[in-house]
Structure formats: C-alpha cells, structure tokens
Amino acid sequence: MSPAATDTPVSAASLRRIAGLALPALVVLAAEPLYVLVDTAVVGHLGRVPLAAVAVGGTVMTVAAWLGTVMAYGTTGRSARRFGAGDRAAAVREGVQASWLALAVGLFLALGLQALAGPVTRALAGGGSDVAGAAAQWLRIAALGAPGLLLAAAGNGWLRGVQDTRRPLRYVLGANVLSAVLCPVLVYPLGLGLVGSAVANALAQTVSGLLFVGALVAERVSLRPQPAVIARQLVLGRDLLVRGAAFQASFLSATAVAARFGTAAVAAHQVALQLWFFTALALDAVAIAAQSLVGAALGAGDEAGARWLARRIALIGAVCGVAFALLIAAGAGTVPTWFSNDPEVHRQAMIAWPWFVAMQPLAGVVFALDGVLIGAGDVRYLRNLTIVAALGAFLPAIWAAYALDLGLGGIWAGLTLFVVARLVALLLRLRSGRWVVIGPTLHPSKS
Numbered sequence: 001m002s003p004a005a006t007d008t009p010v011s012a013a014s015l016r017r018i019a020g021l022a023l024p025a026l027v028v029l030a031a032e033p034l035y036v037l038v039d040t041a042v043v044g045h046l047g048r049v050p051l052a053a054v055a056v057g058g059t060v061m062t063v064a065a066w067l068g069t070v071m072a073y074g075t076t077g078r079s080a081r082r083f084g085a086g087d088r089a090a091a092v093r094e095g096v097q098a099s100w101l102a103l104a105v106g107l108f109l110a111l112g113l114q115a116l117a118g119p120v121t122r123a124l125a126g127g128g129s130d131v132a133g134a135a136a137q138w139l140r141i142a143a144l145g146a147p148g149l150l151l152a153a154a155g156n157g158w159l160r161g162v163q164d165t166r167r168p169l170r171y172v173l174g175a176n177v178l179s180a181v182l183c184p185v186l187v188y189p190l191g192l193g194l195v196g197s198a199v200a201n202a203l204a205q206t207v208s209g210l211l212f213v214g215a216l217v218a219e220r221v222s223l224r225p226q227p228a229v230i231a232r233q234l235v236l237g238r239d240l241l242v243r244g245a246a247f248q249a250s251f252l253s254a255t256a257v258a259a260r261f262g263t264a265a266v267a268a269h270q271v272a273l274q275l276w277f278f279t280a281l282a283l284d285a286v287a288i289a290a291q292s293l294v295g296a297a298l299g300a301g302d303e304a305g306a307r308w309l310a311r312r313i314a315l316i317g318a319v320c321g322v323a324f325a326l327l328i329a330a331g332a333g334t335v336p337t338w339f340s341n342d343p344e345v346h347r348q349a350m351i352a353w354p355w356f357v358a359m360q361p362l363a364g365v366v367f368a369l370d371g372v373l374i375g376a377g378d379v380r381y382l383r384n385l386t387i388v389a390a391l392g393a394f395l396p397a398i399w400a401a402y403a404l405d406l407g408l409g410g411i412w413a414g415l416t417l418f419v420v421a422r423l424v425a426l427l428l429r430l431r432s433g434r435w436v437v438i439g440p441t442l443h444p445s446k447s
Contacts, residue, residue, distance in 0.1 A: 015312065017293065018286075018289045018293065018309070018312070018313065018316065019289075020165075021160070021163060021165050021288065021289040021292055021293065022285045022286050022288065022289040022316075023285070024165035024166055024168070024169040025160065025165045025168075025285040025288040025289065026282055026285035027169050027172075027173060028156065028165065028168045028169055028172045028173070029281040029282060029284055029285050029288070031172045031173050031176040031177075036058065036274055036277070036278075037274055037275070037278060037339075038180045038183060038184075039054065039180075039183055039197050039200070039201065040054060040270065040271065040274055040339050041338050041339050042183050042184050042187050042188075042197065043187065043194060043197050044267075044271075044339045044340040044341075045340075045341065046187070046193060046194065048263045048264065048267055048340075048342060048345070049130050049131055049134055049263070050134060050193070050194045051267045051270065051339075051340060051345075052125070052131045052135075052259075052263050052266050052267050052270070053131050053134035053135040053137075053138055053194060054135075054138060054194070054197065054270065055135075055255065055259075055266050055267060055269065055270030055273075056121050056124045056125050056131060056132070056135040056255065056259070056266075057117075057121060057135040057136070057138040057139040057142065057198075058270070058274075059124065059251065059252060059255045060113070060117075060120055060121070060124070060135075060139055060252075061139065061142055061143070061146075061201075062248065062251065063109070063248055064106070064109050064143075064146045064149050064150065065149065066244040066245075066247065066248050067105060067109075067150060067153075067241075067244070068102075068149050068150050068152070068153030068154075069153065069244065070237055070240045070241050070244050071098060071101070071102055071105075071150060071153045071154050071157060071237070072153040072154065072156045072157035072160070073157065073240055073291060073374050074098075074157065074233065074237040074240050074379075075094055075095060075098040075154055075157025075158050075161065075233075076156075076157045076158075076160045076161045076288070076291045076292060076295065076374070076375070077161070077291055077295045077374055077375055077376075077377055078091075078094045078161065078233070079091040079092075079094045079095060079157065079158045079160075079161020079162060079295075080160070080161040080162075080163075080291065080292045080293075080294075080295030080296045080299065080375060081295050081296070081298065081299035081377075082094065082161075082299065083161055083162045083163065083296055083299070084295060084296030084297060084298070084299030084300040085299045085300060086300075088162055089221060091158065091161050091162050092158060092162065092216070092219045092221050093221055093222070093229075094158055094161070094229075094233075095154060095155065095157065095158025095159070095161075095216060096216060096221060096222070096223055097225065097226055097229040097230050097233060098154040098157060098158065098233060099151055099154045099155065099212075099213065099216060100225040100230060101154070101230050101233060101234070102147075102150035102151045102153060102154040103147055103150070103151060105150055106146040106147030106148070106149065106150040106151065106209075107146075107147050109143060109146040109147075109150075110143050110144050110145075110146045110147060113139060113140065113143035113146075114140055114143065117135075117136040117139040117140045117143070118132075118136045120136075120139075121133075121135040121136045121139060122136075123256075124252070124255060124256050124259060125259055126259055126260060131259075131263065131266075134194055137194065137195065137198075138194050138195070138197065138198045139198075140198075141195060141198035141199060141201075141202060142198040142201045142202055143202075144202040144206075145201055145202035145203070145204065145205030145206050146205070147205075147206070147209060148202075148205035148206035148207070148208055148209025148210065149205040149208070149209065150209070151208075151209030151210075151212055151213060152171070152172065152205070152208040152209045152211075152212050154212070155168065155171070155209075155211075155212025155213070155215055155216070156168050156172075156212070158216075159212075159215065160288055160291065160292050161292060161295070163292050163293075163296070165288070167215055168212075170211075171208055171211035171212060171215070172208055174207075174211070175204045175205075175207040175208035175211065176204050176208070178203070178204065178207065179200045179201065179203055179204030179207075180200075182196075182199075182200045182203065183196065183197055183200035183201075186199055186200055239379040239380045239382065239383035240374070240379050240382075240383070242383050242387070243379065243382050243383040243386045243387070246383075246386045246387045246390040246391075247386065247390070249390065249395070250390045250394045250395060250398075250418070251273070253395060253398055253399070254269070254273075254394075254398050254411050254414075254415070255269065255270075255273075257398050257399065257401060257402045257411060258408065258411060260402060261402075261407055261408065264342065264344040264345050264347075264348050265348050265407065265408055267340060267342070267345045267348075268336070268340075268345045268346075268347075268348030268349040268351075268352065268408060269348075269352070269408055269411065271336055271339045271340065271345070271349055272349055272352040272353070272356055272408075272412070275328075275335070275356070276356060276415075279324050279328070279360060279363075280363065280367065282320075282324070283317065283320055283321060283324065283360075283363060283364050283367045283368075284367050284370075284371070286313055286316050286317045286320060286364075286367065286368045286371065287313075287317075287367045287368055287370050287371025287372075287374070288371060289313065289371070290309065290310070290313045290368060290371030290372045290374075290375050291371045291374050291375035292375065293309050293375070294306050294309050294310065294313075294371075294372050294375035294376055295375040295376070295377075297309060298375075298376060298377075298436070298437060298438055301438050303436055303438060306376065306436060307433070307436070309372070310369070310372045310430060311430075313368045313369075313371065313372060314365055314368050314369055314372070314430065316368065317364040317365045317366075317367060317368025317369070318361055318364050318365045318368075319364070320364045321360045321361035321362065321363055321364020321365065322360070322361045322364070324360045324364070325357050325358070325360035325361055328353075328356060328357050328360065329357045332350065332353050332357075336349040336350070348407075348408055351407060351408045351409045351412075352408045352409070352411070352412040355409070355412035355413055355415065355416050356412065358416060359415065359416045359419050362416075362419050362420060362423050363419050365423060365426075365427075366419055366422050366423050366426060369426040369427070369429075369430060370382065370426070372430070372435070373426070373429065373435050376435045376436065376437060377437060378429070378434075378435035378437075381429055381434075381435070385422060385425045385426070385429075386422070388421075388425075389418050389421040389422050389425070390418065392421070393414070393417045393418050393420075393421045394414050394415065394417065394418035395414075396414075397410065397411075397413060397414025397417055397418075398410065398411050398414040400414075401413070401414065
C-alpha cells in the first residue's frame with residue numbers, strides 16, 4: 001500500500017524516512033562548501049589578490065565538482081531502482097562501474113589542468129594580471145585532488161541508492177575536518193600562503209576518495225571493470241552532463257563578468273557565490289532523499305507512493321528555503337566580514353545580498369523537484385529546461401549587466417531570474433505526471 005493511500009501514522013513514518021536520509025546527506029553536502037568557506041576566510045585575510053585568485057581557480061574546480069554531481073546523481077537513480085526491486089548486489093555493482101569511470105575522468109582532469117591552468121585563469125581573470133598568475137598556481141595543485149573528488153562522488157551515489165547515508169557522513173566529514181584544520185596551519189604558521197590552501201584542498205579530496213573505495217571493497221562484489229556497463233552509464237548520464245554544462249557556462253560567465261567590474265567586485269562575488277553554493281547544497285539534502293526514495297518507489301512499482309513523496313518533498317524544500325532566507329537576512333551585517341576586512345568588498349557584497357535572500361524559498365522548491373525528477377530518471381526534461389533557462393534568462397541578464405554597467409546587482413538579478421524560470425517549469429512537469437516511469441531499470445531512451 002502506498003503512502004498516499006494510508007493514514008497519518010504511515011505518512012509520519014514516511015516523513016521520518018525522508019528525514020533519516022536527508023539529515024545525514026545534509027552534513028555530507030555541507031562539508032565540502034563549509035570547507036571552501038573556511039578556505040575563503042583564511043585566504044581572504046592574505047589580501048584582495050589571493051582571495052580573487054581563489055575565486056577564479058575555485059570556479060574552474062567547480063567543473064570537477066559538477067562532474068562529480070553528475071556522477072553521484074546518475075548513480076543514485078540507477079542504484080535506487082535496483083535496490084527498490086530487491087537486488088542490492090546489482091545496486092552496488094552500479095557503484096563499481098561508476099567508480100572506474102570516476103577514476104578515469106579524475107585523472108584526465110588532474111593531468112589536463114597542469115597544462116591548461118594558465119590559459120584558463122588568464123581568460124577568466126583578464127589578461128596577465130597578478131590574479132591570473134596566482135589562480136593558476138593554486139589550480140595546478142588543487143587539481144591533483146580531482147580523482148579523489150570524483151571517486152567520492154561515485155561512492156556517494158551508490159550508497160545513497162541503497163539508502164545508506166551514514167558511511168558517506170563519516171567519510172566526507174572526516175576528510176574535510178582534517179583539511180579545515182590543516183588549511184590555516186599550512187597558510188600561516190608554515191608560511192605556504194595560497195599554496196597551503198591548494199594542498200589542503202587536494203588532500204581532503206584524496207582521503208575522501210580512498211575511503212569510498214574501501215567501502216566498495218567491503219561489499220565483496222566483483223571490482224572488475226565492465227566496459228559495456230560503463231558505456232551504458234555514459235549514455236544514461238548524457239542529459240545530466242549537458243544540464244551540468246549549462247550550469248557551468250552560466251557560473252563561469254558570471255565570474256568573468258564580475259572580474260571585469262574590478263578586484264573588489266569579483267572578491268565580493270566569490271563570497272556571495274560560495275555562500276549561495278553552500279545553501280544550495282544544504283537544500284539539496286532534500287533532493288538526495290527524493291532521488292533515493294522516489295527511485296526506489298518506482299523500481300518497486302509504487303506509482304502512488306512516488307507521487308506522494310514528490311508533493312511532500314516539494315513542501316519540505318519550501319520550508320527549508322524560508323528558514324535559510326531568514327538566517328541569511330539576519331546575517332547581512334556580519335557574515336561578509338568573516339571573509340574579508342576590505343570595506344569595498346563588504347559594500348559590493350551588500351549589493352548582491354537582497355537577491356541572495358529573496359531567492360532562497362524559490363530555490364528550496366526547485367532543488368527538491370530536481371531531486372524528484374532525477375530519481376525518476378526524467379533527466380531529459382531537466383536538461384532541456386536548464387538549457388532554455390540559461391540561454392533565455394541567466395546568460396542574457398548577466399551580459400546585459402556588463403554592457404549596461406549594472407555591477408553585481410545585475411548579475412544576481414540574473415541568477416534570481418534563472419531560479420524563477422526553472423521553478424515554473426518544474427511545477428508544470430510535476431502536475432503533468434509525465435515523469436512517472438515504473439520498473440527496476442530505466443531504458444536510455446527514457447532518461
């Protein structure tokens with residue numbers, strides 16, 4: 001019997017199940033951006049140039065994080081369907097093949113950025129500035145953690161699929177706490193400065209990746225790579241990849257525009273953007289629960305239960321978004337001072353702040369419904385929606401901000417418009433019911 005057809009006690013049990021997956025996932029999701037916030041605060045007190053360098057270099061590293069998100073989300077959906085159908089071993093095997101793919105992509109990124117760090121950071125920072133040189137130095141070292149980052153993402157994916165969020169909690173939190181302790185020590189007492197930040201970053205990713213590999217070994221399944229399965233995963237993940245590319249093009253463009261408004265503007269944009277990523281990933285904890293539970297419900301043939309979960313998860317996302325909006329509004333006068341003591345950086349941050357606050361309740365619903373559709377395998381719709389919203393709303397808005405000299409206010413207005421466009425389209429999709437596909441596997445043509 002589905003939750004939609006049951007009484008309050010069963011509904012309450014289902015809500016507890018959502019919370020049981022979302023709360024540990026929240027800590028896992030928050031660990032990485034929280035480390036980045038600590039890193040930003042540590043580096044920010046070295047001066048404008050190091051802070052701006054982390055803004056540029058960190059934006060490039062979000063490419064690896066984006067690939068990791070694609071890997072995790074795609075793996076969660078596939079593993080959850082098999083787990084919901086009662087085949088845990090098959091769910092874990094999806095994680096094995098995803099981990100081989102993660103290792104290959106991570107090594108490619110780590111090696112490629114050794115050669116491309118200079119040209120990429122110069123393109124983002126503008127010419128041969130001091131910021132570009134410092135960003136390239138940071139990026140080459142931080143990129144060495146890319147294999148570990150992607151292995152951890154694949155591990156998170158299959159463990160969420162089998163509804164185990166406790167091991168990821170231990171692995172990610174432990175690695176990031178270690179790195180958060182090392183970062184200020186390497187930067188200041190040991191005198192490594194910006195390089196110390198990059199070393200701590202790469203170390204955290206590598207340790208985390210190794211812990212997730214250990215979890216796979218402990219499952220006692222075959223660790224042999226299966227090219228046919230990996231190829232199928234690539235086909236099933238193509239739409240998430242294109243969707244992620246649209247996000248990356250948007251945020252890279254926003255950083256490039258902010259850099260052209262001056263060092264203080266791009267430094268303030270880094271502070272606000274990292275805080276936004278932090279709240280986005282925290283709100284995404286609800287989406288993680290949606291991916292696992294909706295995927296498992298559809299894998300078990302429970303259509304009514306999947307629809308009930310979708311509605312409840314959207315409501316929970318809205319409530320969480322309102323809570324974040326209140327916290328961010330209350331911290332407007334003090335939070336930017338944690339990251340820089342430069343008055344001009346503070347002034348620029350306050351330009352973005354009202355937009356940052358206003359979008360939180362909307363974003364809470366958007367991220368929750370993203371999770372529902374990813375769990376259902378409806379990623380083709382998400383791909384098309386993101387491309388249309390990026391090309392039709394976000395990118396035109398931020399480049400208009402540059403052309404009209406609107407500053408950070410124009411950039412963050414564009415981000416808000418991006419969220420609104422996605423919200424409207426996701427609500428329409430939820431109401432249509434076209435996202436519901438029953439069965440333990442999802443055919444590539446339906447992804």
